[in-house]
Amino acid sequence: MKNDPVDVLIIGAGASGAAVAWSLADTKMHILCLDQGGWMNPSEYPSTGRDWEAKFYGEWSSSPNVRKRPEDYPINDDNSPIKVVNYNAVGGSTVMYTAHWPRLHPSDFKVKTLDGVADDWPIDYDSLTPFFEENDRMMGTSGLSGDPLSPLSHPPMPPQPLGLSGPLIGRAMNKLGWHWWPSDTTVATMDYEGRARCINLGHCTPACAQGAKASTDITYWPHAIRAGVELKTHCRVREILTNDEGMATGVVYYDKDGVEQFQPAEVVIVACNGVGTPRLLLNSVSGKFPNGLANSSGLVGKNLMFHPYAQIYGYVAEPTDSNRAPPTCLWSKEWYDTDLSRGFVRGYGVQFVRGAGPVFEAVVSEQKGILPWGKDHHRVFRRLNGHRLGFSAICEDLPEEHNRVTLDPDLKDGHGIPAPKIDYTISENSRKMMDHALARGREVLEAAGATDLCINSPIPWGGWHLLGTARMGTDPDRSVVNEWGRSHDVKNLFIVDGSIFVTSGGVNPTSTIQALALYIADQMKQRLANLFD
Template identity: 50%
Template sequence: MPSVKKSPKVADVLIIGAGASGSIAAKHLAENGFDVVCLEQGGKVDNSEFWGDKPEWELMSQKRWHPNPNVRDLENDYPVDTSESDVNPLMYNAVGGSTILFAAHWQRFMPSDFRVKTLDGVADDWPITYEDLLPFYEEVDIEMGVSGLGGDPAYPPGKDFPLPPLPIGKIGMKAAEGMNKLGWHWWPGPNAIPSKPYDGRNQCVRRGACLTGCPDRAKASMDHTHWPKALAAGATLITGARVREITVNDEGLASGAIYIDRNGREREQKANVVIMCANGIGTPRLLLLSNTGRDSGGLANSTGLVGKNLMMHPYAAVSGKFDEPLESWLGPAGQTIHSMQWYETDASRGFVRGAKWNVMPSGGPLGMRAAYGGKALEDSWGENLHRNTKKVFGRSFEWGIIAEDLPDETNTVTIDPSLTDSDGIPAPKLTYKNSENTERLIDFHLEKAQEAMAAAGAIETSATRLMRDCGWHLMGTARMGNDPKTSVVNQYGQSHDVPNLYIYDGSVFVTSSGFNPTGTITAIALRSVKNLIANRRNQKVAA
């Protein structure tokens, strides 16, 4: 093993990961005078690298810009063993993290999401409420530049969004007409995509390519929204820094991290406080690899809960075909409208909790041609190719269904016994199965979404029960709570075991909700970092 080259600098705060939560932490800490270092295993992405404005867009979406790291297979990615998982995890490793490729659906949880045990008798309540988080939701809306329309009856009253809603297009209108026929809820979906120029970013030009990176520097990825401000305030960002271990001193306090740079050199960054922001898989992976190595229980894990209760939001969909052109490739993508009609629990349905629905653009013609090897050729090729393209392309859209999956200790992130990343660091392994509650929930929602499509005038519908490549939302693997016996961190992300170690990413979620989580991840990170800043003088630090 090469010798460890120690950096002379001891940071006030070391952040692991430059994605959604790490960016929030870096900006606010640096602006409040903290000496911040952030280690990010990926690099900086330039918007000119994206293909969304070029004819090759769909071709490149299927490999280089695929959200599944096992498909992309880049050096800055780490492999994930998914052989025992119903769902593939999706993420991106770079400055900005997975916001580089996210759809920017900027959702808040609903009040019931924080009180699942009290209301539904399952899982656990969060140590915070919707009302605790509301001011931070509203503050991050401004930091991100969220476009939306206030007054959604699915939420308690609050401040309006900083930007007007994006156009919902013909597909949004068509879906909304169907929902109104049924008397069901819908609302223009909030997106972290600017409908007007905002804070150095451009107005969205409505390409439907958000999921493969915005070539127009419009979408609110953290490399644009937060890192310029963090760096201007003095934060240090080290890219290509692949962390293999959080170090601990003799007192059991976190003292920094050992990482491998892109020249293969092992380096050490010391710090007084360490904040984990490496997502719901990366954070438990590193904690399990830290302390005394692979065979230990890992760092901050006296409960044994690090890596357990993985939640990934199974995603189902109903697609509808219409007999009129809907320009259904038109962006942003982004959501046009959402619905929480069937979100809250109704015990008579035979399951608890629910799902958020969203309408998104359908992409280009090539996406319709994916994965047909082994099927009868005449089904997909020959004259039928032209027939199907004319019939479906631009004339179909999907109701996507984000199913709330409840925490289950058998759904886990563990350390794979043989798989490693390109630096030889052991890779994570996922074990993830849908519960019976989730199966019933999906069956119910698929039936309702087909009703919604029929009401909108679809001439044909088809259902996808579980999209395997859907694990965008990585949550629950280091849950927060008031009781150190049943949670890993407190409500401010502070480890119960290691008082100068924090976790700010989706690992801290107690339950998953049925919503895209980045809005809540950033609100929790903001609340947590403000608490850290306010209590800086009381913070126990590594000597």
């Protein structure tokens, strides 16, 4: 079936797809977004019931291989110590994320110049500053301006309360003379743009029934739709088609009834994350693009960056905030930039986490050997539950071509589309970084009086950040898209998600992903005269 053509077709309604749709809406072009998921119903979120933790191990797992919803696609990540986690719906993974909201630092854009590794980005931090600010207003961030070791931000809402856990961590860091600061989040601390403030309904992952956590289904999309953007759900795109001139002509997708349809478009924008985007491009083969669309460089799918997490936690005598939201209350950038005396290049950010729910605490503590069965079980559990403090280091991944996404020769989704296959190893540099972080975390927790220290390194189900597989650059031989997200090979094809990252930094990427999407949309609007050439 063939549909009427549109001016702009966006594939993916998550963090970047929503931002670019909203920004382009003021052009009054006919904009259509296709997403393979559907609209979420907050009344069905796990945090509305007492069994929220049980649901997190099944239908609300962060892993598509565990959830196995019809909207998901399987991922072969057997050859990776870090497993991919994502979510397919309107809002994408912003439905599931923890709402931690740092930005990449200015130094992250000049890694080659500063440290002689990886590559510099073709843009700098200053190019994105107005879009960071715009995105903070749209998503509604809370935080405290003025952090001396982080980029200056101006959150429209005050920071999350320090709660019970924050002062314990802050005093420990002060004792050691190390930096800490209240973390920026996208959890509302006051009523904001129709969103109710946080009431600590439950853990921010997997989803916020209160609506206090900013996901793009409740922030960007209502504005974009009112401005005229069309959004179709349960539409799984199989491939992007091109004509004899090498221009994208539209996409083939399966609708909610499984019917194959063709959607013609003048411009195609891909916003499917660092795994979904290379999967789609590699599956879009033709005589002109035998190795996948936009892949003359051979780099589509390569340079996958995950951010390996090194986590250490322990238990204090004082009560902590346990599973109450948001999970990340403070951050530290003490070890963010390169100091070669540490034995590695680049660095890591630190997230201090409040704790865990009682079911998770019981299961994991038994696995770690600190919660016995028998007569002491309940006594020890009472000492552990609600007394956890955590130190998680998000370690910068440097781009390496052998870390990649390819198409699995056997595994397919429910529509017969090849599933992505992940090949990923943690570099020696990252391992040294993780060991350094665990040693610092031990010092912090011991300074806070914590005992029964436990380690997860890397966090196995920690593939939240999917970056680098369609990198940005000015050299077509060394990149997939140019400095404003346009494919070097296909002039009316754009990519706006985390796959275009050149380096990963040591922070959660969603804020930067959305700022990039807004920046690319702005560049497109400035070039409307030749956008279709």
